[in-house]
Amino acid sequence: MQIAILLYDRFTALDAIGPYETLSRIPGAETVFVGERAGTHRSDLGALGLVADAALGEVTAPDILVVPGGPGQTALMADGPLHEWIRAVDAGTTWTTSVCTGSLILGAAGLLRGRRATSHWLALDQLPGLGAEPTGERVVFDGKYVTAAGVSSGIDMGLRLAGRIAGDTVAQTIQLGIEYDPQPPYDAGAPEKAPAEVTALLRDRTRFVLSGQE
Amino acid sequence: MQIAILLYDRFTALDAIGPYETLSRIPGAETVFVGERAGTHRSDLGALGLVADAALGEVTAPDILVVPGGPGQTALMADGPLHEWIRAVDAGTTWTTSVCTGSLILGAAGLLRGRRATSHWLALDQLPGLGAEPTGERVVFDGKYVTAAGVSSGIDMGLRLAGRIAGDTVAQTIQLGIEYDPQPPYDAGAPEKAPAEVTALLRDRTRFVLSGQE
Numbered sequence: 001m002q003i004a005i006l007l008y009d010r011f012t013a014l015d016a017i018g019p020y021e022t023l024s025r026i027p028g029a030e031t032v033f034v035g036e037r038a039g040t041h042r043s044d045l046g047a048l049g050l051v052a053d054a055a056l057g058e059v060t061a062p063d064i065l066v067v068p069g070g071p072g073q074t075a076l077m078a079d080g081p082l083h084e085w086i087r088a089v090d091a092g093t094t095w096t097t098s099v100c101t102g103s104l105i106l107g108a109a110g111l112l113r114g115r116r117a118t119s120h121w122l123a124l125d126q127l128p129g130l131g132a133e134p135t136g137e138r139v140v141f142d143g144k145y146v147t148a149a150g151v152s153s154g155i156d157m158g159l160r161l162a163g164r165i166a167g168d169t170v171a172q173t174i175q176l177g178i179e180y181d182p183q184p185p186y187d188a189g190a191p192e193k194a195p196a197e198v199t200a201l202l203r204d205r206t207r208f209v210l211s212g213q214e
Numbered sequence: 215m216q217i218a219i220l221l222y223d224r225f226t227a228l229d230a231i232g233p234y235e236t237l238s239r240i241p242g243a244e245t246v247f248v249g250e251r252a253g254t255h256r257s258d259l260g261a262l263g264l265v266a267d268a269a270l271g272e273v274t275a276p277d278i279l280v281v282p283g284g285p286g287q288t289a290l291m292a293d294g295p296l297h298e299w300i301r302a303v304d305a306g307t308t309w310t311t312s313v314c315t316g317s318l319i320l321g322a323a324g325l326l327r328g329r330r331a332t333s334h335w336l337a338l339d340q341l342p343g344l345g346a347e348p349t350g351e352r353v354v355f356d357g358k359y360v361t362a363a364g365v366s367s368g369i370d371m372g373l374r375l376a377g378r379i380a381g382d383t384v385a386q387t388i389q390l391g392i393e394y395d396p397q398p399p400y401d402a403g404a405p406e407k408a409p410a411e412v413t414a415l416l417r418d419r420t421r422f423v424l425s426g427q428e
């Protein structure tokens with residue numbers, strides 16, 4: 001079972017690492033990080049480089065595709081070689097997945113038309129323009145298409161998918177292995193739960209980022 | 215405020231990325247990934263390379279030190295240049311932190327003597343031999359030393375530390391930005407919560423890994 005995780009410049013690191021740390025621990029899984037070019041891709045905050053061991057053309061038949069989000073997503077919405085690759089490998093995947101604004105890339109490639117999907121809460125309103133129906137769920141399964149909400153939700157997606165693929169015991173073993181017993185110090189992880197001033201602050205700040213104008 | 219995150223071969227990716235994705239979002243933070251050598255370090259599962267932009271000698275005065283864990287930790291317990299560097303930068307840090315078995319490295323460097331600390335649940339019993347007192351808490355503050363439990367706990371640690379450093383509103387903004395509203399599909403993230411067979415499975419499997427003999 002090959003898992004291909006897409007990298008690009010200005011992706012969000014945890015978007016990629018959440019699914020990696022969960023799905024890659026399924027017995028028999030082989031993971032490859034793949035980029036438009038092989039080599040180092042810097043994450044959104046700039047301080048971190050992750051290495052894509054393969055270029056797009058070197059990965060032709062993954063069983064699972066994972067597309068992370070991040071500010072760099074805005075540069076990947078036009079049709080071209082990346083969308084062609086996504087469509088080509090999607091034709092053979094068992095699961096095509098995204099985290100955060102990665103769903104906008106899947107949508108732009110034409111894969112989410114008529115499907116229920118999610119994205120980062122600040123980007124949900126962009127899904128209808130790509131033919132998808134936004135939902136408020138953290139992880140959305142629609143056939144083989146699995147989309148997760150913002151950044152950290154890729155951990156929950158990875159565990160749910162691990163359960164579907166390898167059964168509950170394997171998924172629980174992965175959860176216990178990464179000691180995923182979350183204890184956030186605040187209950188501020190969703191816009192309807194966070195203090196209104198916090199939601200407003202972030203809405204102002206990231207509207208800027210999401211529009212690619214930072 | 216400089217944050218130095220240590221990389222080494224066979225570290226666990228999420229151990230490093232959890233604190234990175236939270237602490238690095240504090241306004242004014244500057245993060246550097248640092249390794250015994252600059253360049254790519256492969257994570258424990260082998261498929262992922264993270265780039266250390268700096269070698270140890272290039273980072274002399276970080277305000278925050280983050281030491282991740284992972285199977286490669288077992289190779290870093292002997293005194294030498296890494297421990298010397300950890301002790302030297304610790305003399306000037308505001309916070310010295312670890313995730314997972316990173317606490318064993320801090321302990322081996324002599325920094326946790328007489329302190330309360332934690333680690334991956336499978337490694338807690340190694341703390342007393344390093345002079346530390348293990349606790350069952352997910353994130354442990356003892357003075358400027360902050361240790362977190364296994365792998366995913368670095369997210370909780372990062373948010374708690376962000377709150378201490380920059381206040382609750384900043385930390386909540388970071389939490390909402392990464393949409394950290396965890397919804398694990400199982401309640402199996404701690405040994406006392408997981409099904410007994412799952413805990414037993416992992417105990418057998420990772421005793422092997424933790425002993426460095428896989």
